Amino acid sequence: xxxxxxxxxxxxxxxxxxxxxxxxxxxxxxxxxxxxxxxxxxxxxxxxxxxxxxxxxxxxxxxxxxxxxxxxxxxxxxxxxxxxxxxxxxxxxxxxxxxxxxxxxxxxxxxxxxxxxxxxxxxxxxxxxxxxxxxxxxxxxxxxxxxxxxxxxxxxxxxxxxxxxxxxxxxxxxxxxxxxxxxxxxxxxxxxxxxxxxxxxxxxxxxxxxxxxxxxxxxxxxxxxxxxxxxxxxxxxxxxxxxxxxxxxxxxxxxxxxxxxxxxxxxxxxxxxxxxxxxxxxxxxxxxxxxxxxxxxxxxxxxxxxxxxxxxxxxxxxxxxxxxxxxxxxxxxxxxxxxxxxxxx
Amino acid sequence: xxxxxxxxxxxxxxxxxxxxxxxxxxxxxxxxxxxxxxxxxxxxxxxxxxxxxxxxxxxxxxxxxxxxxxxxxxxxxxxxxxxxxxxxxxxxxxxxxxxxxxxxxxxxxxxxxxxxxxxxxxxxxxxxxxxxxxxxxxxxxxxxxxxxxxxxxxxxxxxxxxxxxxxxxxxxxxxxxxxxxxxxxxxxxxxxxxxxxxxxxxxxxxxxxxxxxxxxxxxxxxxxxxxxxxxxxxxxxxxxxxxxxxxxxxxxxxxxxxxxxxxxxxxxxxxxxxxxxxxxxxxxxxxxxxxxxxxxxxxxxxxxxxxxxxxxxxxxxxxxxxxxxxxxxxxxxxxxxxxxxxxxx
Numbered sequence: 001x002x003x004x005x006x007x008x009x010x011x012x013x014x015x016x017x018x019x020x021x022x023x024x025x026x027x028x029x030x031x032x033x034x035x036x037x038x039x040x041x042x043x044x045x046x047x048x049x050x051x052x053x054x055x056x057x058x059x060x061x062x063x064x065x066x067x068x069x070x071x072x073x074x075x076x077x078x079x080x081x082x083x084x085x086x087x088x089x090x091x092x093x094x095x096x097x098x099x100x101x102x103x104x105x106x107x108x109x110x111x112x113x114x115x116x117x118x119x120x121x122x123x124x125x126x127x128x129x130x131x132x133x134x135x136x137x138x139x140x141x142x143x144x145x146x147x148x149x150x151x152x153x154x155x156x157x158x159x160x161x162x163x164x165x166x167x168x169x170x171x172x173x174x175x176x177x178x179x180x181x182x183x184x185x186x187x188x189x190x191x192x193x194x195x196x197x198x199x200x201x202x203x204x205x206x207x208x209x210x211x212x213x214x215x216x217x218x219x220x221x222x223x224x225x226x227x228x229x230x231x232x233x234x235x236x237x238x239x240x241x242x243x244x245x246x247x248x249x250x251x252x253x254x255x256x257x258x259x260x261x262x263x264x265x266x267x268x269x270x271x272x273x274x275x276x277x278x279x280x281x282x283x284x285x286x287x288x289x290x291x292x293x294x295x296x297x298x299x300x301x302x303x304x305x306x307x308x309x310x311x312x313x314x315x316x317x318x319x320x321x322x323x324x325x326x327x328x329x330x331x332x333x334x335x336x337x338x339x340x341x342x343x344x345x
Numbered sequence: 346x347x348x349x350x351x352x353x354x355x356x357x358x359x360x361x362x363x364x365x366x367x368x369x370x371x372x373x374x375x376x377x378x379x380x381x382x383x384x385x386x387x388x389x390x391x392x393x394x395x396x397x398x399x400x401x402x403x404x405x406x407x408x409x410x411x412x413x414x415x416x417x418x419x420x421x422x423x424x425x426x427x428x429x430x431x432x433x434x435x436x437x438x439x440x441x442x443x444x445x446x447x448x449x450x451x452x453x454x455x456x457x458x459x460x461x462x463x464x465x466x467x468x469x470x471x472x473x474x475x476x477x478x479x480x481x482x483x484x485x486x487x488x489x490x491x492x493x494x495x496x497x498x499x500x501x502x503x504x505x506x507x508x509x510x511x512x513x514x515x516x517x518x519x520x521x522x523x524x525x526x527x528x529x530x531x532x533x534x535x536x537x538x539x540x541x542x543x544x545x546x547x548x549x550x551x552x553x554x555x556x557x558x559x560x561x562x563x564x565x566x567x568x569x570x571x572x573x574x575x576x577x578x579x580x581x582x583x584x585x586x587x588x589x590x591x592x593x594x595x596x597x598x599x600x601x602x603x604x605x606x607x608x609x610x611x612x613x614x615x616x617x618x619x620x621x622x623x624x625x626x627x628x629x630x631x632x633x634x635x636x637x638x639x640x641x642x643x644x645x646x647x648x649x650x651x652x653x654x655x656x657x658x659x660x661x662x663x664x665x666x667x668x669x670x671x672x673x674x675x676x677x678x679x680x681x682x683x684x685x686x687x688x689x690x
Contacts, residue, residue, distance in 0.1 A: 020616070020637060023540025025550055027400055028616050028637030031376075055372055118675025121474070125466070132474035143675060195368025196680040205370055271365070271373050291636040292365060292373030330463025330488060335541040 014048035015342040018289070018296040022327070022336035029341075030296035032272070034287035036308055037212035039222035041186065044283060044308070046209065047343035053193055053205035054288040057269030060211070061148050062088045062218060062235050063184050067176040068151045070231035073158030077107045084235060085242035086147030087154075088267065092248025093122025093131070093142040100245065101141050104150035108157040115140035116167045117149045117199040124248040145199035147245075152177075152201075167200040174202060181206070183228075185214035198270060208286045211275055215284030219265060219277025236265055236279065252298045252322070256305075259318055264305055268294060274301040281308055295338060299323065303340035359393035360687040363634070363641040367672070367681035374686075375641035377617070379632035381653055382557035384567035386531065389628060389653070391554065392688035398538055398550035399633045402614030405556070406493050407433045407563060407580050408529050412521040413496045415576035418503030422452045429580060430587035431492030432499075433612065437593025438467025438476070438487040445590065446486050449495035453502040460485035461512045462494045462544040469593045490544035492590075497522075497546075512545040519547060526551070528573075530559035543615060553631045556620055560629030564610060564622025581610055581624065597643045597667070601650075604663055609650055613639060619646040623654055640683060644668065648685035 018030040033048025043050075065087040068074050074084055083104045091097040105111055119137075122128040123144045131138060140146060149166075156163035156173045166173045169191075178189050181204070189204035197203040206214075216222070219236070221229035239246050243257035246267070253266045265277040272289030274297040285304045289296035302322040305311075311319065327336040365373040378393025388395075410432040413419050419429055428449045436442040450456055464482075467473040468489045476483060485491060494511075501508035501518045511518045514536075523534050526549070534549035542548040551559075561567070564581070566574035584591050588602035591612070598611045610622040617634030619642040630649045634641035647667040650656075656664065672681040 022400060022548065023538075025398070025400070025538060025540060027540070028635060030636050053370075055367060055370070116676075118677075120675050121470070125473075128470075128474065129466070129477035132477040133480065135478065193368075193370060195370060195372070196674060196678065198674045198680070200674050200676050200678070203367065271367075289636075290373060291375050291634075291638055291641070293636055293638065296636070329541060329543045329545050330465050331461075331545050332463075333541065333545065335543070 059269030087151030092124025404614030432496030437469025
């Protein structure tokens with residue numbers, strides 16, 4: 001991948017897409033790229049270098065959960081919609097998240113010892129403080145990826161495979177998942193474009209246009225086999241019914257999906273990635289902030305949802321604080337804001 | 346300020362200075378600008394748009410603490426070196442930080458009710474969890490700026506002025522501070538380039554070259570009146586003696602100054618700003634990441650310190666983890682790194 005040898009040059013073309021103001025000045029600015037694509041791969045809009053492969057990170061957890069549902073493993077183990085939602089989650093590590101992950105593992109006959117994601121303090125600040133207040137320390141169940149990993153253990157179990165080592169690229173579970181991402185996005189996942197994710201599983205780089213197409217397919221089922229179409233519909237319904245399970249109270253994905261319901265499926269990933277499906281419009285969206293800033297990805301994806309989401313005026317008004325969030329000081333006085341600019345203005 | 350009307354255009358020139366890798370690929374990249382200047386204002390090195398005014402945020406707390414020391418207020422109230430260090434701090438909100446801020450206020454005859462910075466949970470994750478574990482909630486004393494604000498109350502008190510409203514731009518305390526920043530940097534602080542900081546005080550934009558010059562003066566005392574020269578030396582000594590007071594254990598400024606001692610004075614600010622003084626080399630440094638990322642500012646300033654700090658080989662080796670920090674997953678396996686690039690390679 002010669003173009004990655006000079007990433008500065010490749011990134012040069014990406015426009016400023018989000019500004020951060022304070023007082024009269026622009027204090028900081030984010031560059032980025034993005035794509036809006038339909039399920040046939042027709043490109044509706046791009047900005048920046050939308051062909052550049054980026055690590056989607058947690059933004060594609062739904063695609064990673066697809067084999068669990070499509071294979072029938074979720075049904076055979078009797079996973080609930082909430083448990084399927086947790087398999088797609090970067091959760092806040094609250095008590096309900098932890099209990100749900102534990103229950104998933106139990107259905108497969110395992111416990112948290114089977115998780116290979118590592119432990120960290122809950123992503124949610126309230127959840128982290130609640131855990132500290134209780135005098136306990138975090139386990140792998142508190143890891144924001146524990147639902148995804150519990151899903152991997154469930155899939156492994158249903159496949160009749162020992163889950164041990166399920167984070168390795170050549171474990172049967174990861175092979176299934178890689179195939180699912182390739183089928184949904186149309187991209188080839190290559191070893192040359194692979195890293196290790198925060199939770200230890202392989203991270204493959206995928207072009208933004210391909211990610212957007214994958215989300216268009218996820219949102220519509222268009223072009224998928226009947227089994228896969230049924231599986232994506234079940235995942236969408238599970239997430240729409242459990243937006244707090246997928247992230248947590250006060251977090252972007254949860255609040256956006258609580259506002260918009262089944263009209264949108266959103267998943268953010270680390271390092272400034274976000275993907276979304278707009279089932280009614282038949283579109284998939286994918287964005288990446290060059291610098292990895294989550295706040296920029298949120299503004300980008302909210303701006304695209306406003307533009308392509310066919311929203312009524314009232315919903316659009318309620319979306320405004322996500323498209324252009326207000327920045328406050330510790331006395332809760334407004335001091336600035338984020339706003340989409342350039343191709344997203 | 347016409348050039349701020351098209352910030353995207355102005356920022357266009359700034360080079361990629363920090364790359365974030367994962368596996369074989371560059372996952373994210375940060376652009377930025379910086380300046381290395383001596384106390385006479387001679388520019389030793391710049392990269393990017395170093396003339397663009399940026400909000401220095403907390404990076405100039407030492408300049409904001411200068412009137413407290415230079416006026417003799419600190420001596421009259423009997424402030425210790427640790428208390429002077431806390432006046433320059435963005436602290437982690439630990440018990441010692443809180444107790445020190447409380448003691449400063451008491452010396453001026455006030456308590457935390459006088460603080461106008463607002464309350465927030467401790468910046469330090471360990472400190473926040475310790476507070477949660479204790480069952481308490483944060484007060485203004487836990488605000489990372491509480492030492493600076495306690496210093497403002499002390500200065501006000503020593504000036505014979507009611508501290509109430511000390512965060513307002515036209516309060517005598519803020520007028521003193523504005524004059525101090527102007528004198529040290531040589532920049533004019535204008536109302537047209539003003540915002541409100543997170544802790545409610547005015548934030549004035551200052552060109553990076555001027556910030557770097559101010560830090561060269563802070564580091565050397567060169568060109569300052571004897572009183573001011575004595576004051577900057579006292580501030581440097583106070584911070585060098587109390588690096589944990591100025592930030593907190595595990596935080597960049599504290600760890601860098603613990604490593605380098607009085608050879609460097611570093612202060613980071615929000616939105617990707619960092620300033621440093623290298624007294625022996627007679628230089629001041631100032632950097633700003635376009636996107637506001639603190640991790641990028643840290644790598645930039647560490648790279649400049651390595652280049653201009655006249656360090657012996659052993660110290661340079663110990664600096665390496667700050668110049669190019671390793672990124673780990675939750676299992677503590679290395680997955681990537683940050684590294685300076687372009688003009689900082």
